[in-house]
Amino acid sequence: MGTKSTYHERIKEEKRACAIAAAEELFFEKGYARTTLAQIAKLAGLSTGTLFNHFPTKELIFETIVKHFWELDPEWDFPPVLGSPLQGLIKFGRDYACVLTRDGMAPLFRVVIAEAKQFPELSLFHYELGEGAVHQKLTQYLLDEVQLGNINLPDAAKTANEFMSIIAGQVLWPKMLLLDFSISREQAFQIADEAAHMIINKYAR
Incomplete structure (x- = not known):
């Protein structure tokens, strides 16, 4: 019984993964508005009913x-240790840079921006699950370090925004505008580390 159940779960996850991969390809190629669930099902090799069971809506x-x-x-998914704002910012910065340099991140941003007026909910998803979530966690971390007396910040939220903007401005936005722009993870980490040092030099007690 257990083996049969495991088999069905694996098949279910494989179909779900195929649907996600197909949708991603179509969204990036055609845009969100011009992609239909029927097109996603066809590319994924699934019936529309099977796709609907996994994802009732686009x-x-x-x-x-x-x-x-x-x-x-998984190897990056742990919070920074309080006590060293520099090391904490380096951890946050590298995590952020790691995500921004993923294949497909720039096309994802392009889809969100292009469809923002017609489908504002896409921007909301992207902000709440992405940039907004990172900003919220970083702000809380900085507030905790301020509370411990390890750094003096006039506005933790603005500092978090400043830090993230420095990284995104060099790691993501050139890729958005220049199709031949490329950056290695090591280069992105160096930018994140430099941004962390800039913030600490500006606000260290």
């Missing part, structure tokens, strides 16, 4: 794609 499958893009890899 909105839900897009939200799932956004979640996947912003999830940290």
